[in-house]
Amino acid sequence: MKAYDDLMRFQRQTEALGQVAGRLGWDQETMMPRGAAEQRGEETAAMEAVLHARRTDPRIGDWLARIDAADLDEVQRAQIRHIRRAFERTSKVPAKLAEEIARVTSVAQGIWAQARADEDVAAFLPTLSRVVDLRRQEAAALAGEDGDLYDALLDDYEPGATGASLEAMFSELRPALVSLRERLLGAEYQPGKLDAEFSEIGQLRLSADLARRFGYDFNTGRIDKAVHPFSSGSGRDVRITTRTSPRDPFNCFYSTIHEVGHACYEQSIDPEFGLTPLGRGVSMGVHESQSRIYENQLGRSRAFCGFLYRRMAEEFGDFGVRDAEAFYGAVNRVNSGYIRTEADEVHYNLHVLLRFDLERDLIAGRLETADLEEAWNTRFHKDFGVAVDKPSNGCLQDVHWSVGLFGYFPTYSLGNVYAGCLHEAMHEAVPGVEAELARGETTLATNWLAENVQRGGGLHEPRETIRRATVSEPGVAPLLRYLEAKFTDLYRL
Amino acid sequence: MKAYDDLMRFQRQTEALGQVAGRLGWDQETMMPRGAAEQRGEETAAMEAVLHARRTDPRIGDWLARIDAADLDEVQRAQIRHIRRAFERTSKVPAKLAEEIARVTSVAQGIWAQARADEDVAAFLPTLSRVVDLRRQEAAALAGEDGDLYDALLDDYEPGATGASLEAMFSELRPALVSLRERLLGAEYQPGKLDAEFSEIGQLRLSADLARRFGYDFNTGRIDKAVHPFSSGSGRDVRITTRTSPRDPFNCFYSTIHEVGHACYEQSIDPEFGLTPLGRGVSMGVHESQSRIYENQLGRSRAFCGFLYRRMAEEFGDFGVRDAEAFYGAVNRVNSGYIRTEADEVHYNLHVLLRFDLERDLIAGRLETADLEEAWNTRFHKDFGVAVDKPSNGCLQDVHWSVGLFGYFPTYSLGNVYAGCLHEAMHEAVPGVEAELARGETTLATNWLAENVQRGGGLHEPRETIRRATVSEPGVAPLLRYLEAKFTDLYRL
Numbered sequence: 009m010k011a012y013d014d015l016m017r018f019q020r021q022t023e024a025l026g027q028v029a030g031r032l033g034w035d036q037e038t039m040m041p042r043g044a045a046e047q048r049g050e051e052t053a054a055m056e057a058v059l060h061a062r063r064t065d066p067r068i069g070d071w072l073a074r075i076d077a078a079d080l081d082e083v084q085r086a087q088i089r090h091i092r093r094a095f096e097r098t099s100k101v102p103a104k105l106a107e108e109i110a111r112v113t114s115v116a117q118g119i120w121a122q123a124r125a126d127e128d129v130a131a132f133l134p135t136l137s138r139v140v141d142l143r144r145q146e147a148a149a150l151a152g153e154d155g156d157l158y159d160a161l162l163d164d165y166e167p168g169a170t171g172a173s174l175e176a177m178f179s180e181l182r183p184a185l186v187s188l189r190e191r192l193l194g195a196e197y198q199p200g201k202l203d204a205e206f207s208e209i210g211q212l213r214l215s216a217d218l219a220r221r222f223g224y225d226f227n228t229g230r231i232d233k234a235v236h237p238f239s240s241g242s243g244r245d246v247r248i249t250t251r252t253s254p255r256d257p258f259n260c261f262y263s264t265i266h267e268v269g270h271a272c273y274e275q276s277i278d279p280e281f282g283l284t285p286l287g288r289g290v291s292m293g294v295h296e297s298q299s300r301i302y303e304n305q306l307g308r309s310r311a312f313c314g315f316l317y318r319r320m321a322e323e324f325g326d327f328g329v330r331d332a333e334a335f336y337g338a339v340n341r342v343n344s345g346y347i348r349t350e351a352d353e354v355h356y357n358l359h360v361l362l363r364f365d366l367e368r369d370l371i372a373g374r375l376e377t378a379d380l381e382e383a384w385n386t387r388f389h390k391d392f393g394v395a396v397d398k399p400s401n402g403c404l405q406d407v408h409w410s411v412g413l414f415g416y417f418p419t420y421s422l423g424n425v426y427a428g429c430l431h432e433a434m435h436e437a438v439p440g441v442e443a444e445l446a447r448g449e450t451t452l453a454t455n456w457l458a459e460n461v462q463r464g465g466g467l468h469e470p471r472e473t474i475r476r477a478t479v480s481e482p483g484v485a486p487l488l489r490y491l492e493a494k495f496t497d498l499y500r501l
Numbered sequence: 502m503k504a505y506d507d508l509m510r511f512q513r514q515t516e517a518l519g520q521v522a523g524r525l526g527w528d529q530e531t532m533m534p535r536g537a538a539e540q541r542g543e544e545t546a547a548m549e550a551v552l553h554a555r556r557t558d559p560r561i562g563d564w565l566a567r568i569d570a571a572d573l574d575e576v577q578r579a580q581i582r583h584i585r586r587a588f589e590r591t592s593k594v595p596a597k598l599a600e601e602i603a604r605v606t607s608v609a610q611g612i613w614a615q616a617r618a619d620e621d622v623a624a625f626l627p628t629l630s631r632v633v634d635l636r637r638q639e640a641a642a643l644a645g646e647d648g649d650l651y652d653a654l655l656d657d658y659e660p661g662a663t664g665a666s667l668e669a670m671f672s673e674l675r676p677a678l679v680s681l682r683e684r685l686l687g688a689e690y691q692p693g694k695l696d697a698e699f700s701e702i703g704q705l706r707l708s709a710d711l712a713r714r715f716g717y718d719f720n721t722g723r724i725d726k727a728v729h730p731f732s733s734g735s736g737r738d739v740r741i742t743t744r745t746s747p748r749d750p751f752n753c754f755y756s757t758i759h760e761v762g763h764a765c766y767e768q769s770i771d772p773e774f775g776l777t778p779l780g781r782g783v784s785m786g787v788h789e790s791q792s793r794i795y796e797n798q799l800g801r802s803r804a805f806c807g808f809l810y811r812r813m814a815e816e817f818g819d820f821g822v823r824d825a826e827a828f829y830g831a832v833n834r835v836n837s838g839y840i841r842t843e844a845d846e847v848h849y850n851l852h853v854l855l856r857f858d859l860e861r862d863l864i865a866g867r868l869e870t871a872d873l874e875e876a877w878n879t880r881f882h883k884d885f886g887v888a889v890d891k892p893s894n895g896c897l898q899d900v901h902w903s904v905g906l907f908g909y910f911p912t913y914s915l916g917n918v919y920a921g922c923l924h925e926a927m928h929e930a931v932p933g934v935e936a937e938l939a940r941g942e943t944t945l946a947t948n949w950l951a952e953n954v955q956r957g958g959g960l961h962e963p964r965e966t967i968r969r970a971t972v973s974e975p976g977v978a979p980l981l982r983y984l985e986a987k988f989t990d991l992y993r994l
Contacts, residue, residue, distance in 0.1 A: 020543070021543075021547045021550065024540075024543045024544045024546070024547035025544075025547050025548065025551065027540070027544050028521065028525060028544050028547070028548055031525070031528065031544075032521060032524070035524065035528070039532070039723065040738065041719065041720060041721050041722055041723055041737075041738060041740075042720055043718070043720035043721035043737050043738075044721055044737045044738035046737065047517075047520070047736050047737040047738055047775065047776065048738065050513070050514075050517045050776060051517045051518075051520050051521050051524075053517070054514045054517035054518050054521070055518065055521055057514065058518065058551055225536070226534065227534060227535055227536035228534050228536035228537055229534055230532065230534050243540050244534075244536050244537045244539065244540040245533065245534060245536075245537035245540055245541065247534075282540065283540065283543060
């Protein structure tokens with residue numbers, strides 16, 4: 009067991025350094041003085057160099073070779089599975105290529121941001137082509153002779169998932185969502201919108217209250233403001249950010265609840281797994297299932313909206329919405345916007361599916377970057393019934409591809425699919441959830457999720473994590489049942 | 502020049518990692534959730550392990566051996582001087598001993614804090630003895646056959662200074678200060694104290710205003726609250742903290758100005774030296790000279806107090822002090838308290854000199870830790886005319902010795918001596934300083950300090966840095982002239 013112990017000691021230190029690097033990122037988005045940006049670049053690069061050297065340290069290979077799986081218990085085997093997978097991935101990619109990817113993507117984000125500001129797709133294309141090319145090379149190194157390029161990339165975010173399995177799942181989702189959105193937008197009854205100003209201090213106070221109500225532990229976390237909401241850190245230091253907008257308090261509240269979902273996952277993992285590979289959320293898809301079920305199935309439920317309506321009235325006085333049902337409609341209003349991050353529950357996955365298909369084609373070589381804009385606009389028109397008016401509302405809207413994130417998008421929809429499965433299973437297992445939500449409490453729901461999904465961290469593979477919680481094979485049917493029931497009811501169809 | 506370039510590239514990354522470790526410390530005192538303490542311990546230890554490995558990396562020795570000083574310009578020679586000194590120091594201390602010191606001091610602080618809370622010197626003595634013994638072993642490794650143990654430790658904080666040279670300096674200071682304090686405390690006129698409550702928000706707002714007025718650059722810094730005020734970071738990210746106390750706003754204001762002095766030193770260093778050994782303040786003594794001249798010679802001057810009196814009236818309304826002269830007296834009131842950190846300008850150095858003499862005796866083996874309390878109390882009574890009433894007001898009051906900081910205390914008084922020299926030289930060079938201070942501006946003074954002391958960073962040795970700024974040999978006379986003139990005038994003697 010000496011090799012195992014040595015390896016875990018080394019890994020533990022690497023995990024601790026990873027937390028430090030993560031906290032540096034948090035600081036950059038929340039606390040860092042503006043003028044420190046350039047110096048911070050060097051500090052971040054130095055941390056990355058240290059982490060990269062540790063992750064590719066040949067001693068890891070030696071330790072792994074000397075460990076006999078027969079000597080290990082279930083937890084230890086899971087630890088080794090994670091370490092081995094990460095080490096094999098980094099070992100397969102030539103150092104030169106890894107450096108070139110880091111170099112190119114570090115400048116690509118700035119070029120993308122400028123192109124988006126200028127509404128100039130052509131200015132971004134050479135960079136995008138280079139990023140696609142490099143990621144294809146990396147995928148080829150990872151996939152080996154017979155492997156699929158896209159699957160190799162996807163494996164970084166969602167171990168065990170394949171492009172083909174996701175495609176099968178999403179091909180059921182898409183027509184049902186298109187049909188649903190058409191019926192809703194054509195319905196006679198259309199919910200109203202908020203039309204008032206909401207103080208920043210009130211939004212932040214209510215936001216903190218919501219975080220507590222959803223189980224966020226302030227003893228091992230904190231909330232700050234940032235341009236883009238995010239959750240950061242694992243174990244005993246999991247911080248979230250939110251933002252405010254004077255006329256759109258839902259942006260603040262549901263960003264907070266979403267990030268609380270991510271953060272509670274990290275905070276609820278068995279403390280025994282702290283600073284080990286099992287001590288982090290197991291995949292992007294499972295992570296997103298938690299943030300989305302907190303935000304949508306719980307936070308946007310009729311029961312919780314009833315509570316939130318009264319709570320907002322307490323905080324802001326009369327804000328011009330006549331009753332709880334009108335409020336529920338305002339929270340869940342469906343409309344076909346261009347922007348993924350602003351999309352409602354019905355449209356959100358259509359945004360993701362579009363990106364999934366296009367990025368798979370880019371990586372497979374079936375789509376040239378030169379044809380990306382046209383492909384995007386054609387598909388958007390087909391699924392949303394609207395023509396894209398400008399690139400910043402179209403193929404230039406997301407940062408992901410500029411920084412090389414191919415294979416990441418589908419985990420958003422996979423998370424929604426998993427959230428649908430979990431929601432249905434939870435309702436069968438814990439009957440009192442809705443009654444509690446109506447009182448602004450979430451303990452039954454969040455405890456069930458903590459116990460059945462979150463606590464295990466990386467102990468089981470992602471899909472297996474969901475399967476164990478729901479005691480059935482994950483699929484899109486529960487999500488579709490949920491959306492169909494919720495929205496046809498809300499739209500009085 | 503390849504060896505020089507390789508060494509500097511390596512060093513630059515080490516400096517960047519040092520900044521990250523420093524920022525982690527800042528986070529711990531300002532932002533970290535309570536429940537993260539234990540995990541943070543592991544994160545900090547991991548960073549320290551990385552830094553220690555880099556600082557003792559044998560490649561540094563190889564690079565240094567291959568560099569020919571004749572190929573280097575002045576700046577490059579200074580860089581190498583710093584790197585060589587640091588490398589030789591770490592190389593001389595056996596790794597086992599360094600680890601043992603780290604291990605013992607990491608728990609000693611907690612034992613000291615408990616002993617202080619319990620007023621139980623005996624509970625701390627075994628730990629203190631162990632720390633003294635380990636630091637003596639370290640000093641012996643550093644000093645070699647003929648070297649002085651205390652000098653070897655002092656060299657870490659104040660390169661070039663020796664216990665004997667400081668003793669010569671301080672032996673002039675002590676009787677003059679004892680005489681001055683006796684005359685002041687016996688004077689007929691005694692200034693009054695503040696006696697009002699001051700809102701926290703007002704203190705923090707005025708504190709930020711003072712920081713700006715003393716030249717603190719918020720574009721590369723920020724102010725937060727912390728239990729103990731400190732300054733942290735170098736280059737383009739230099740943060741300070743302050744604290745508030747409802748009935749003692751001077752604690753807040755002068756803590757802020759003090760830390761601004763440290764921070765402005767770091768912010769004003771030639772940006773060319775960023776993330777190199779020259780890009781940090783050159784020694785503790787020179788650093789303290791900046792914080793003390795900002796705080797005392799400038800901030801507690803009659804001219805600036807006149808401005809601050811009006812500014813406080815603006816912020817807090819009538820706070821019960823009848824005029825600017827009474828206010829100046831309240832700011833500079835002399836009284837013999839037990840606590841170093843709360844001492845006035847006259848008593849402060851007497852606190853330090855006491856510690857300097859005792860710690861030199863401990864390291865030399867002339868004083869046993871068992872006799873420390875008696876030695877402290879005897880000396881305190883002699884210099885302050887008051888008997889120590891309890892250990893937390895006596896030999897248990899400071900954290901320094903528990904964490905192994907021997908040789909650090911005298912740099913506080915050396916800083917005051919240097920501040921005296923700089924203040925006199927500045928007044929000769931820039932006549933308009935007082936008139937500007939009376940308007941609440943400090944540009945003439947702080948620009949002179951930036952140009953003559955701060956900008957060079959580590960380019961010159963500490964004493965040489967002061968010598969170049971004052972164009973004379975540093976000594977205690979200017980400080981004594983300043984204190985004598987200021988306080989006999991204030992006390993109408």
